[in-house]
Amino acid sequence: MFKDLFNKKRKxxxxxxxxxxxxxxxxxxxxxxxxxxxxxxxxxxxxxLKVCSGCGYHFRxxxxxxxxxxxxEGRLFEFDSEMISEDPLExxxxxxxxxxxxxxxxSKDAVITGEGTIGGFPVVVAGxxxxxFGGSMGSVVGEKVTRAxxxxxxxxxxxxxxxxxxxxxxxxxxxxxxxxxKTSAALKKFSxxxxxxxxxxxxxxxxxxxxxxxxxGDYIIAEPGAAFGFTGRRVIEQTIRQNLxxxxxxxxxxxxxGQLDKVVxxxxxxxxxxxxxxxxxxxxxxxxxx
Amino acid sequence: MANELPFEKPLIELRAKIEEIRxxxxxxxxxxxEEINRLEQRYADLEVEIYSNLSASQKMQxxxxxxxxxxxxxxxxxxxxxxxxxxxxxxxxxxxIVGGIAKLNGIPVTIVGHQKGxxxxxxxxxxxxxxxxxxxxxxxxxxxxxxxFKRPIIxxxxxxxxxxxxxxxxxxxxxxxxxxxxxxxxxxxxxxCIVIGEGGSGGALALGVGNRVLMLENAIYSVSSPEAxxxxxxxxxxxxxxxxxxxxxxxxxxxxxxxxxxxxxxPKGGAHQNVKEQAENIxxxxxxxxxxxxxxxxxxxxxxxxxxxRGIGSFTTLENVF
Ligand SMILES: [Zn+2]
Numbered sequence: 001m002f003k004d005l006f007n008k009k010r011k012x013x014x015x016x017x018x019x020x021x022x023x024x025x026x027x028x029x030x031x032x033x034x035x036x037x038x039x040x041x042x043x044x045x046x047x048x049l050k051v052c053s054g055c056g057y058h059f060r061x062x063x064x065x066x067x068x069x070x071x072x073e074g075r076l077f078e079f080d081s082e083m084i085s086e087d088p089l090e091x092x093x094x095x096x097x098x099x100x101x102x103x104x105x106x107s108k109d110a111v112i113t114g115e116g117t118i119g120g121f122p123v124v125v126a127g128x129x130x131x132x133f134g135g136s137m138g139s140v141v142g143e144k145v146t147r148a149x150x151x152x153x154x155x156x157x158x159x160x161x162x163x164x165x166x167x168x169x170x171x172x173x174x175x176x177x178x179x180x181x182k183t184s185a186a187l188k189k190f191s192x193x194x195x196x197x198x199x200x201x202x203x204x205x206x207x208x209x210x211x212x213x214x215x216x217g218d219y220i221i222a223e224p225g226a227a228f229g230f231t232g233r234r235v236i237e238q239t240i241r242q243n244l245x246x247x248x249x250x251x252x253x254x255x256x257x258g259q260l261d262k263v264v265x266x267x268x269x270x271x272x273x274x275x276x277x278x279x280x281x282x283x284x285x286x287x288x289x290x
Numbered sequence: 291m292a293n294e295l296p297f298e299k300p301l302i303e304l305r306a307k308i309e310e311i312r313x314x315x316x317x318x319x320x321x322x323x324e325e326i327n328r329l330e331q332r333y334a335d336l337e338v339e340i341y342s343n344l345s346a347s348q349k350m351q352x353x354x355x356x357x358x359x360x361x362x363x364x365x366x367x368x369x370x371x372x373x374x375x376x377x378x379x380x381x382x383x384x385x386x387i388v389g390g391i392a393k394l395n396g397i398p399v400t401i402v403g404h405q406k407g408x409x410x411x412x413x414x415x416x417x418x419x420x421x422x423x424x425x426x427x428x429x430x431x432x433x434x435x436x437x438x439f440k441r442p443i444i445x446x447x448x449x450x451x452x453x454x455x456x457x458x459x460x461x462x463x464x465x466x467x468x469x470x471x472x473x474x475x476x477x478x479x480x481x482x483c484i485v486i487g488e489g490g491s492g493g494a495l496a497l498g499v500g501n502r503v504l505m506l507e508n509a510i511y512s513v514s515s516p517e518a519x520x521x522x523x524x525x526x527x528x529x530x531x532x533x534x535x536x537x538x539x540x541x542x543x544x545x546x547x548x549x550x551x552x553x554x555x556x557p558k559g560g561a562h563q564n565v566k567e568q569a570e571n572i573x574x575x576x577x578x579x580x581x582x583x584x585x586x587x588x589x590x591x592x593x594x595x596x597x598x599x600r601g602i603g604s605f606t607t608l609e610n611v612f
Pocket of ligand 1: 033034035036037038052053054055056057
């Protein structure tokens with residue numbers, strides 16, 4: 001099913017932005033690219049894995065959409081689907097914010113974890129959603145990612161994490177910070193055991209997530225144009241009044257500065273993962289699925 | 291008293307009044323002993339009242355006090371034969387982090403810590419204790435050495451956070467922090483971390499994955515500096531005091547959340563009032579915790595540390611709610 005998507009001849013209904021007014025775009029039917037202004041049918045955009053036909057801009061995906069285009073048949077056996085955040089600091093307004101994001105997105109928190117197969121290879125996966133609370137990492141994200149790592153360790157499956165995060169969950173302060181140590185410690189165990197971890201960084205990924213699990217992959221791959229780093233551009237500009245290049249912190253910029261292995265476009269991601277998984281297939285693991 | 295904090299003003303004023311009356315008594319040759327005694331008692335009461343009811347933002351001011359003792363001050367008072375080590379062997383020598391080897395009561399140990407400056411010039415050289423990637427990597431290099439030679443590691447945490455700059459990002463600020471967390475988790479030697487001032491963000495945690503995390507009484511520890519948090523939460527950095535209160539950054543909260551294992555008392559008014567006394571308190575506490583870890587083998591040391599961090603977090607499942 002997935003292959004068909006790519007082999008089909010692509011047709012786009014594209015209208016240059018200058019010739020159209022925003023108001024004329026039928027809501028829910030069409031979409032205007034925020035980078036180049038190309039207007040395209042949502043259906044076409046989805047067929048194109050939410051990559052702009054005009055400029056190649058990769059629209060942000062949530063975890064469900066990510067699994068849909070990555071896993072065989074888009075099928076995920078989800079872990080810890082009922083885990084939700086508490087309000088450990090009794091932070092004013094936190095409970096309401098969580099609720100709002102749960103209602104808006106239909107998700108419980110900013111990460112979904114589970115297992116599935118990619119090209120027949122069993123994998124443990126985690127996918128983050130920026131739309132949920134800016135993809136911020138609190139106790140739930142940290143715990144679910146840690147459990148996913150532990151499951152990968154116990155089952156001897158490869159681990160693949162799709163990261164996106166605006167930073168820490170301020171409302172959980174120190175507990176949010178400690179999730180960085182928790183996930184990294186679990187990855188150390190997994191790595192010592194010889195576990196394979198592929199980290200895929202998507203737009204945007206900042207703060208505690210790259211300063212822990214996202215930058216600890218055996219292989220680190222980013223989507224084109226994905227911005228990532230520790231401190232975001234705006235904060236740097238405001239704090240130290242430094243002028244930064246236009247391309248600062250993009251995947252391509254980071255590749256040039258040695259921060260990742262590869263920039264892989266969305267339509268090549270699945271096949272790239274299959275190749276990587278295949279290269280790590282040992283005799284023992286090849287028995288899976290037989 | 292120089293460098294007093296705003297909330298210490300009543301104490302300063304009372305002290306001035308006492309001195310004035312004392313002088314007046316001497317000049318006029320009047321016996322004012324009783325009056326002085328009464329005022330001294332009031333001073334002592336006021337001191338207790340102010341210092342035992344410090345708010346988060348008041349503690350934050352003490353934690354950031356310009357006279358607050360730094361890592362190098364404590365090294366000088368706590369350890370013997372300190373040899374400072376420099377550089378990450380890849381890029382440079384980041385002075386925002388210091389490290390080296392020394393003896394603690396005769397036992398060889400490795401020490402790594404954030405280092406704030408003592409004056410403006412020093413602070414510029416040390417970037418106000420905000421490390422670049424090479425600082426974290428220098429720390430890791432020195433800790434790796436401790437792991438090789440089986441020396442306990444003592445870290446001192448005191449930073450507003452990792453340095454926010456273009457060059458730091460280009461050289462992999464996020465990766466440098468992440469790597470420290472990963473590697474510290476795997477060391478076979480005991481690690482004791484002490485938050486001596488400000489524990490701000492991943493820049494603090496990068497030296498903070500220990501078997502024990504200790505905090506000075508007025509130290510703070512949070513996911514980001516209250517200023518940065520305020521600009522994210524309220525889109526207004528000037529609301530940092532509100533953020534400081536809401537984020538529960540003080541030592542007793544950090545202990546309640548299972549992060550800090552012990553709180554080290556400070557002299558009245560803060561560590562800067564008596565560095566020697568403070569250093570002794572810290573030394574005793576380090577030795578007590580090292581003693582507790584003494585019987586563990588290499589595997590148990592690692593597991594002890596893993597369990598500590600594995601258990602931190604607050605969540606529930608929907609089934610539990612209904
Ligand atoms: Zn476009």
